[in-house]
Amino acid sequence: MKNFLYRFMAGRYGNDTLNKFLTGLWLGTAVLSIFLDKKFIYYIVWALCLLVLFRSFSRNIPARQKENAFFLRISKKPLSLFGGLKAFADRLSQRKTHRFFKCPSCGTMLRVPRRKGRMNIRCVRCGNQFSRKIR
Numbered sequence: 530m531k532n533f534l535y536r537f538m539a540g541r542y543g544n545d546t547l548n549k550f551l552t553g554l555w556l557g558t559a560v561l562s563i564f565l566d567k568k569f570i571y572y573i574v575w576a577l578c579l580l581v582l583f584r585s586f587s588r589n590i591p592a593r594q595k596e597n598a599f600f601l602r603i604s605k606k607p608l609s610l611f612g613g614l615k616a617f618a619d620r621l622s623q624r625k626t627h628r629f630f631k632c633p634s635c636g637t638m639l640r641v642p643r644r645k646g647r648m649n650i651r652c653v654r655c656g657n658q659f660s661r662k663i664r
């Protein structure tokens with residue numbers, strides 16, 4: 530049996546990040562279909578199931594790798610957008626006590642305690658010094 534499986538999977542694509550994601554999506558919609566008795570959800574469940582099976586048993590490995598690389602690229606963006614939103618919320622909550630400046634040479638966001646007058650700021654990342662007037 531093990532030998533049969535090994536021979537069956539030889540030269541086939543197998544599992545990757547995109548397939549794991551699709552499997553998760555498939556299980557999620559399968560659970561959803563229990564609560565929502567709608568026909569189109571059943572179609573989605575079946576389509577996802579077939580897609581996962583098709584991708585893991587596919588012999589066209591370069592095409593599947595390309596799909597996975599594309600998925601990895603687009604799935605990174607929403608995550609970094611979320612990280613940017615969190616950083617923005619942090620800055621917003623600290624705006625009474627701190628000021629934020631972007632380093633003119635490397636673009637790093639720098640946080641300095643708020644006080645009046647002109648102050649010299651030194652970038653923690655690249656060491657670049659610049660001065661800003663604080664109201």
Ligand SMILES: [Zn+2]
Binds near residue numbers: 655
């Ligand atoms: Zn810098």
